[in-house]
Amino acid sequence: MAAYAALVSLMNTMDHVQNDPRLSRYLDQKQVESLGEKVGFLLDFIETCHSHGGSREEVLESRIAFAAHAAEDVIESHAVDVLFVGSVFPERTSSIILSYALNAIEDIKRKGRKTISPWRLKLGLRKVIEKMDSIKKKVIEIKQIKGNAVNLTHSPSPTSSTAFMGAEKSKMVGFEDDLLQLMERLTGRQPNRQIIPIVGMGGIGKTTLARNVYENPLIVQHFDICCWVTVSQEYSVRKVLLELLSCQIKPTSEMDGKDEAQLGEQLYKSLFGMRYLIVLDDMWSIDAWDKINRFLPNNNNRSQVVVTTRLLEVANHFGSSRHMMSFLDEDKSWELFCQKAFGKEGNCPLELEGIGKEIVKECKGLPLSIVVIGGLLGKSINTREYWEKFAKEKKSILNTRGGEESLDILSLSYNHLPAHLKPCFLYMGVFPEDHVISVSKLIKLWVAEGFIKPNSTQSLEESAEGYLKDLVDRNLVLVRRLGSTGKMKTCTIHDLLRELCLKVAQKEKFLCVTSVLDIPLGIDKGQRIRIFHAFVSTLLDGSNLVSKGGKLSLKVLNVVDSDSSLRDIFEQINLRYVCKSYSFRALPPSISWLWNLQTLIIRGKEYFTAPREIWMMLQLRHLEFDKIYLLEPPPSGDLQTTLPNLQTFFKILNLELSEELCMTIPNVKKLKLKYRDFSAEKYHLYNLDLLHKLESLSCFFQEAPKWGDLVQNLKFPSSLKKLSLRNSNLRWEDLTVIGSLPHLEVLKLMGLNSIVGNEWNPVEGEFIRLKFLGIYYCYDLMHWNADRSHFPVLENLVLEGLSKLDEIPFDIGEIPTLGLIELDGCSESAAISAVRILEEQESLGNEGLQVRVKLLDNAKVERFGEKVKEEFGSFTSGNFQLRAINRFS
Structure with missing residues (x-):
């Protein structure tokens, strides 16, 4: 709105x-x-x-x-x-x-x-x-x-809660038979590679069906490699190949430099000889398939490719093997609606059942419409009067606007949003189709665009998280991935809902999505423009096109993969959000002219230097650099040098944490520091405990400091929830300082010299809230003596490169919250101990634990598989995954 x-x-x-x-x-x-x-x-x-x-x-x-x-x-x-x-x-x-x-x-x-x-x-x-x-x-x-009547469609403002809804896998209500059929086809005995198209209209459940099959433990265990990529109408073969490779290995700068043919060859080699499952979601053309298919080998080992498409022509290209999605009948439609409106129990109040079934009947069996309307009514006033009014509006729309029925039904979900959610929802249209959206970036953009109304109890970002949670609860935004603390990391929006955003936004003159060559004339003030270009992606406040000669009114500048000049910044003094590449080694003092700047994200390979004037930019909320030196704040005087709104501070080189500097950034929540040559006397890390709102801290020491030099400076604020240390040169017994932090949820210890010593004996009563523990390449560690009491609420344990570790403590498996043990390139004995823990837990009826083991090559995988059979006999589990680490030159 x-x-x-x-x-x-x-x-x-x-x-x-x-x-x-x-x-x-x-x-x-x-x-x-x-x-x-x-x-x-x-x-x-x-x-x-x-x-x-x-x-x-x-x-x-x-x-x-x-x-x-x-x-x-x-x-x-x-x-x-x-x-x-x-x-x-x-x-x-x-x-x-x-x-x-x-x-x-x-x-x-x-x-x-x-x-x-x-x-x-x-x-x-x-x-x-x-x-x-x-x-x-x-x-x-x-x-x-x-008569001052308040519209019944108004919903209450969001509460102060900012906890995200978990990324719970969608239950396939109404499509249980489809799920079983597809599972049987994918695990069949036919040796040749099969291509199985799932076809049906938008919103009918193609992607949900494919996702439920793809994530099923039996399917994960059956295939050596599983990859998922969304193709979409405007596809890039190179991007598809990169995403398929990224399912197997971490992307590298070397991969970024390869052309389409080189990436295709790398993909072919990685899949050759492997039994793979590849899902190509949202395929729109046969041409796209032909360009990708040549890099997918037929290994005659029951590999499978699943294609989801809206087009019968594309599905028919693969022969008669298509899986047609049909609409839900009335009973299954009602079951799905009740689950979305009333939770897992799905108990509809008796007085609402009659009118509820009338509403669901108008959805005509389309799952997406049922899910969205269920989410909407589940958040609304549960009275018969309200539901009857909703039903009348719904019928009116269907009776007057035939044709685009799905979009018209979904438009009700927009009409019945409270005012504060409408601009946030419409703004989702600025992202490309099928785009995986960073939640952190989305919230920064909402704040920069001015959508978030301030309140006295929350920061703008916390309010925005509440807005996003509300959109997720209404099934308008989908959770894609959760972070290590359980918060939503990425999200996405269904194609049909994105079409709705664009349609409504254009009608309300709120948003215009176009190419760089097709900017329409007569854009109204306040209408935002999303401009697409081959190498430029820019979010613009359209008022700059009609006022002040096209300058000075741009609020959001997001230029990626393009090293544009400084002029685009200095001509736009009212910028609130800047994300761009930058080749200069120093930011100019005149950066402080951007009086209203909230977010500054600079990408570049060089080390930057920022001027003292940056400390006078009062509205700054997020400063993110790849690596930058910051000059100390100017002496206090007439100019105010406190940054009261600053929350994110990345990636600062050799920052001297004096008391004065800590007072300058009193509300910082996320801090990433890097030290080339650490000196306790110079950098004052003991002042970290002055940052009373700090929640996330990352310290990277390029050269490991002398032991004792850092230990004496380990003073962290009690507010800390997430800590990452690289090359810190601590000893295992030094972790008691960290373990005593009352709110610590995530601990990552990384690097050859991160923790020194071959034995770790945790102390009971520490790490009482730790949910995620990651230990990476601490080669010295051989013995780890711990039980459930040392990590009482641990959920994820990730170990990488621990080649000397003899075993994982057996009692770790008894932690009731533990959901994942992942070992990557660790010793064989440690991997065996993880399988032993899994076997024990499943014998006790605990089906919630997953174990993933990655070894360096296929030969080691085969040997380890034989050893598992030798030690555990016929033990098999859908919660156990064994794979090789694919490394390419």
């Missing part, structure tokens, strides 16, 4: 200007208070009485959006005046940077803004306040007509 997004964005901008001493001194406080009151009033109207199709309100909301954008434009123009007009440059400013800056200033002056004029700001605000006052009167009139 454009009006809500515009008002919240304006509210955030007003707050930022008032908190910036360079900008606030020109503001008239009475005007600010008047504008703030009207913004609050209109926000309340949008949140409680927003329309669902009424043309009168649609016109009014359009006026609100236009007025809010006009107000923000006035304020941002004021920022340009203050920061650019009459600017003074430091002597050390390079000639090329100075040239860019001066050109930008001259451009502003050519437009007539030669001086800073408080009267221009005052006059501009007076005009927008008058507009909003006029709109406010209209709103009051409408409220009186309606």
Whole structure:
């Protein structure tokens, strides 16, 4: 919803200007208070009485959006005046940077803004306040007509909870027979490779069926290699090949440099002789298959390829072996709806059953529609009155808009969203089809775009996590992958729902997705543009195309795989989010002109240096570099040098953690540090415990420090939840300092010199909340003496490169929460001990534990398989995976 997004964005901008001493001194406080009151009033109207199709309100909301954008434009123009007009440059400013800056200033002056004029700001605000006052009167009139009735479709604002819903595998309600049939075909005895197409319309469950089969333990055990890749309409063969390889090995820079033919040859070699299962999801053309197929060998060992497609023509290309997906009958449709609306038990209140079945019947057996509407009604008011009103709206849509039935049904899920979720949902359309979306990036973008309304109990990011959880609960966003702490790492959106986002966003003039050559004319203020180019992916605030000569209004700049010039930054002083490649070795002092910048992500292979002025960028929330030196903050004085909003601070080289610096970043939550030559006296790591909100810390020592030098400085804040140490040169007994951290959930120990010593004896009462333990290439470790009491809530144990470890402690298997033991390149005896733990647990009825063993080559895998048979006899388990580590030159 454009009006809500515009008002919240304006509210955030007003707050930022008032908190910036360079900008606030020109503001008239009475005007600010008047504008703030009207913004609050209109926000309340949008949140409680927003329309669902009424043309009168649609016109009014359009006026609100236009007025809010006009107000923000006035304020941002004021920022340009203050920061650019009459600017003074430091002597050390390079000639090329100075040239860019001066050109930008001259451009502003050519437009007539030669001086800073408080009267221009005052006059501009007076005009927008008058507009909003006029709109406010209209709103009051409408409220009186309606008797202040609150629309039944309004849902309560999100609660303070920010816990994500787990990535639970979708139960195949209604398709149990399809699941069994496909399982039987994939595990059949026919030696030749089969291609099995699953065909059906969008939203009918093709991908869900394939995913349930792909993740089934029996299937995982049956095949040597399992790979999944989404092809989509706009496919790239090279990208598909890279993803297929990435299912087997970690991507490398060497792979990035290979062309399509070289990647195809590498894939062919990796699959040759192996029994593989490959799922090619969302295939749209035979041409795509022909280009990929030549790199998939037929090993005559029962390898299988599953293709999901909406097109019968594509399915028929593979012969008569297609698996047709059909619609659900009424009973199965009702079962699926109840599960989504009322949880696993699926118990529908008796008074809602009749109207509920009427609603489900209109979905005509399409699983996606049933799932989305079930999720919507499950989050709504569970009264018969509300459900009857919903049913009438649904029938009205179906009776008046035949043709695009699936999209029309799903449009109800948008109409019935609360106002604060609508812009967040529509924004999902900016991502390409089938794109795996980083949750961290998505939240940063939502915040930068101004969608998140501030509250007194949560940060903007925490509120955004709550918004995302709500969209997941409503089945509008799908969880793709969870991180080590159980939080959502990546997500995605169904193609049909993305089409809905684009359709509604275009109608509401909120979002436009186009190519770089096809930018339409007449883009309205506030309409965001997603521009696609061969090497450039840029998120734009479209107001820059119609105001100020196409400059200074860009809010989000996301340029990947392109080393563009500095001009694109300096000409856009109101940027809030920047992610780009950068070849210069030093960021210029003028970076501080970006007064409203919240997120700065710079990619590049070189070591960068950032200027002291970066400490004066008050709105910074996330600073992420591949590697950068930061000069210490300037001496405290007239300039404020505290970064109160900074939460993410990556990847800082040789940072001196003085008390003064820690006071500068009091609210940092995520910190990544790298030291080339560690010195306790110089870098003051003991001051880490001054960062009372720090949750995630990564320390990488390029050269292992002397033992004792670091131990004496191991002081961590009690808030720490995640810790990664590389080459720290600690001893196992030193881990008591870490184990005593009361909230630690993730511990990763990495590198040849991370932990020194051949025996680890944990102390009972430590690691009480540890969920993830990863030990990587600590070659010295031979004996590990522990039981369930030492890691009482451990969920994941990952061991890599422990070639001397004799065994995993047997009692580790008795930890009730343990779900995974993974060994990669470890000793054979350690791998045998993991199988022994699994056998014991399954004999006791524990089916929740999985064991994965990767050995260096196929010969070792064969020998180990024989040893397992020799020691455990006929023991087989779908929860045990044995594979070779595929390494390619």
